[in-house]
Amino acid sequence: MEKRLYICEFKVIGKADSVKEKLEEAKAQIREKRYGLRLSDKEVITFAIIINENKDETHEAVREVAAIAEIGN
Numbered sequence: 001m002e003k004r005l006y007i008c009e010f011k012v013i014g015k016a017d018s019v020k021e022k023l024e025e026a027k028a029q030i031r032e033k034r035y036g037l038r039l040s041d042k043e044v045i046t047f048a049i050i051i052n053e054n055k056d057e058t059h060e061a062v063r064e065v066a067a068i069a070e071i072g073n
Contacts, residue, residue, distance in 0.1 A: 005042040007035045012051045022050050023069055030071050046071040 009030050011022040026048035035046060048069045 003042055005040045005044050007044060007046045009048050010051060012053050019050055023048055027069060027071050
C-alpha cells in the first residue's frame, strides 16, 4: 500500500508571464487550498509544475517544463 499521496499543480505560461511569478502563484494556491490534506491521512507530497507554451522561431508551440518545485507542508 502506498504511504504517500502526490499532488501536482500545473500552470501554463505565455509570453507575458514570468516563470518565477507563475511558480509562486502555484505554490500559494497549493498552500491556500491545502490540496490532499483533507483527503487522506497519507504523507502528502506536493509539486508545482510550470509548462512553457511559447512559440519559437518556427511559430510552433514549444511545450517544456519550465520549473518544478516541491512544496513543503
